[in-house]
Amino acid sequence: MKTPDNIENVHWVPEWFESYLFHAAIPQNAPEWMKEMLTYTLSAGGKRFRPALVFSVADDLGLDDEQVKPIAAAVELLHSASLIHDDLPSIDNDDYRRGKLACHKVYGEGRAIVTADILFFQAFSVISEIEDVRTKANLYTMFSKTATQLGMGELADIEYEGKHPTLESILEMYRMKTGAIFGFCFGAPFAAAQKENVVEETTDLGGRLGIAYQIYDDIKDVLGTKETLGKTPGKDLSHEKSTVLKYVSIPDAKKMADEFLEFAISGLEALGACQTANFLKRVSRTLKMK
Amino acid sequence: MKTPDNIENVHWVPEWFESYLFHAAIPQNAPEWMKEMLTYTLSAGGKRFRPALVFSVADDLGLDDEQVKPIAAAVELLHSASLIHDDLPSIDNDDYRRGKLACHKVYGEGRAIVTADILFFQAFSVISEIEDVRTKANLYTMFSKTATQLGMGELADIEYEGKHPTLESILEMYRMKTGAIFGFCFGAPFAAAQKENVVEETTDLGGRLGIAYQIYDDIKDVLGTKETLGKTPGKDLSHEKSTVLKYVSIPDAKKMADEFLEFAISGLEALGACQTANFLKRVSRTLKMK
Numbered sequence: 001m002k003t004p005d006n007i008e009n010v011h012w013v014p015e016w017f018e019s020y021l022f023h024a025a026i027p028q029n030a031p032e033w034m035k036e037m038l039t040y041t042l043s044a045g046g047k048r049f050r051p052a053l054v055f056s057v058a059d060d061l062g063l064d065d066e067q068v069k070p071i072a073a074a075v076e077l078l079h080s081a082s083l084i085h086d087d088l089p090s091i092d093n094d095d096y097r098r099g100k101l102a103c104h105k106v107y108g109e110g111r112a113i114v115t116a117d118i119l120f121f122q123a124f125s126v127i128s129e130i131e132d133v134r135t136k137a138n139l140y141t142m143f144s145k146t147a148t149q150l151g152m153g154e155l156a157d158i159e160y161e162g163k164h165p166t167l168e169s170i171l172e173m174y175r176m177k178t179g180a181i182f183g184f185c186f187g188a189p190f191a192a193a194q195k196e197n198v199v200e201e202t203t204d205l206g207g208r209l210g211i212a213y214q215i216y217d218d219i220k221d222v223l224g225t226k227e228t229l230g231k232t233p234g235k236d237l238s239h240e241k242s243t244v245l246k247y248v249s250i251p252d253a254k255k256m257a258d259e260f261l262e263f264a265i266s267g268l269e270a271l272g273a274c275q276t277a278n279f280l281k282r283v284s285r286t287l288k289m290k
Numbered sequence: 291m292k293t294p295d296n297i298e299n300v301h302w303v304p305e306w307f308e309s310y311l312f313h314a315a316i317p318q319n320a321p322e323w324m325k326e327m328l329t330y331t332l333s334a335g336g337k338r339f340r341p342a343l344v345f346s347v348a349d350d351l352g353l354d355d356e357q358v359k360p361i362a363a364a365v366e367l368l369h370s371a372s373l374i375h376d377d378l379p380s381i382d383n384d385d386y387r388r389g390k391l392a393c394h395k396v397y398g399e400g401r402a403i404v405t406a407d408i409l410f411f412q413a414f415s416v417i418s419e420i421e422d423v424r425t426k427a428n429l430y431t432m433f434s435k436t437a438t439q440l441g442m443g444e445l446a447d448i449e450y451e452g453k454h455p456t457l458e459s460i461l462e463m464y465r466m467k468t469g470a471i472f473g474f475c476f477g478a479p480f481a482a483a484q485k486e487n488v489v490e491e492t493t494d495l496g497g498r499l500g501i502a503y504q505i506y507d508d509i510k511d512v513l514g515t516k517e518t519l520g521k522t523p524g525k526d527l528s529h530e531k532s533t534v535l536k537y538v539s540i541p542d543a544k545k546m547a548d549e550f551l552e553f554a555i556s557g558l559e560a561l562g563a564c565q566t567a568n569f570l571k572r573v574s575r576t577l578k579m580k
Contacts (some may be wrong), residue, residue: 008507011376026443027438027439030442033449034442034446037445082353082407085403085404085407088399088400088402089402090398090399090400091400091403092402106378109378109380110378110380110381110448111445111448111449113375113378113381113403114381114441114444114445114448115378115445117372117375117407117410117441117444118438118442118445120407120410120411120437120443121410121434121438121440121441122434122435122438123439124414124430124433124434124437125431125434125435127434128427128430128431129429133423133424133427134423136427136430137418137423137426137427137430138416140417140418140426140427140430141415141418143414144411144412144415144417144418145415146416147410147411147414148317148411148412149317149406150411151404151407151411152317152320152324153409154404154407155324155327155401155404155408156324157407158324158400158401158404159401236327239348270344276494
């Protein structure tokens with residue numbers, strides 16, 4: 001798979017991935033009305049950044065796209081489902097996502113909650129398509145831990161609203177909320193390549209990428225517009241969210257994020273995932289600017 | 291494990307199961323405030339009927355409790371998490387569950403939603419404790435399908451509110467919403483005993499038990515009191531829920547449920563799960579009366 005320089009107007013993932021992702025999202029025998037709900041948020045686009053990381057690391061390891069497509073679909077389903085819950089009035093209360101009305105604004109809160117639940121479960125289901133039994137069992141263990149970490153990060157994010165957690169706690173929350181999935185994107189292709197000894201290290205690198213990503217996001221929330229973000233800016237402040245900007249200035253936050261990102265990139269290079277490291281270097285320009 | 295006649299005042303599951311269940315619910319490194327949220331709904335008691343089915347079928351197959359405890363914990367976590375989402379204002383809007391305030395009434399909706407998400411993921415995590423790799427991979431596939439069916443049943447339940455689905459669609463919704471987990475309770479111990487050829491049949495039997503269970507529940511919702519139910523009665527009617535009572539009288543519904551239950555019991559006997567069949571016969575007296 002190619003990961004070209006101009007990341008704005010190209011697909012980062014194989015062309016067939018979108019239809020595979022929809023196949024993964026929709027359970028057997030789902031009626032039409034249910035299919036519509038399950039694919040609504042996925043259809044809003046999104047960069048497919050996480051699947052792109054999976055395909056890129058796989059390529060670094062000499063695995064082909066076919067071998068890791070269930071991993072790529074699982075991370076995107078988990079991510080999308082978590083966004084649906086995130087946007088709910090009782091959590092981030094965001095009416096827009098990726099420039100479209102949020103799922104609960106279209107179908108109501110109850111349906112949005114359960115739609116996301118089904119997408120969570122379908123994320124687990126698609127992992128069954130991994131053929132090698134040992135790899136499948138390993139990936140399930142890793143993926144369930146990843147999902148739990150994501151949930152713990154989300155819960156901490158809510159719990160910290162209006163409170164004064166330490167900077168360290170906020171970074172730990174970012175690591176779980178955003179970094180856990182990245183860790184799986186890095187680690188799962190290694191596991192599929194029977195290199196399970198690096199899983200702990202890749203999880204750590206993913207965590208650091210997640211922290212960087214989340215800090216850039218905090219900055220965008222302050223500096224961005226609805227058009228550039230695809231969602232409402234200034235939400236963190238209005239929700240009394242605990243972000244790193246409670247403790248550090250925007251330039252210092254940017255510097256902190258750059259350091260976390262740099263650490264993740266160097267770590268990937270050290271593990272021989274050079275294409276992915278280069279991909280992240282190119283992507284980082286967008287992450288930082290947008 | 292003994293499943294004595296007087297089911298009201300005895301434990302159906304091994305004594306150590308409660309602490310194992312809590313261990314399964316709580317992720318590593320969870321802070322105290324998070325542990326409290328994650329165990330709140332589990333601490334409200336509940337009959338542990340689903341784990342009891344798992345232990346009973348396992349016993350029928352000559353497996354010991356230790357071998358199937360991850361399965362028993364997984365079904366209870368999945369069930370409890372689904373109840374937390376069920377009780378939310380935008381779904382069933384139930385302030386009470388098992389006689390205690392519902393999770394969202396204590397911690398707020400946002401925390402309740404994500405707490406249940408974590409419990410869903412922990413249900414998957416505990417399956418990792420199954421030692422045999424092939425069994426583990428099989429159980430993961432079965433469990434993710436089960437969870438998806440549960441979600442599909444929930445979503446259909448919401449979608450049908452105030453509408454007029456056919457009686458057949460309502461029964462299918464019951465099969466998914468309530469029967470899918472029972473099917474896994476029956477099928478998973480067979481899978482653990484390397485008897486995977488009966489999984490389809492046990493899923494069907496579980497589906498029928500679920501339909502029976504749900505119809506008895508519909509009847510209780512009409513005839514019960516808050517004291518006997520531990521939750522608010524008359525909710526189905528006030529929510530314009532689509533229940534079988536839209537189509538059949540209470541005595542006819544009771545007869546219908548008895549037939550589904552009888553089918554499930556006979557099927558278990560035919561598969562040699564006689565202790566479980568007897569267990570269900572004894573339990574059915576409570577199911578019908580309460």
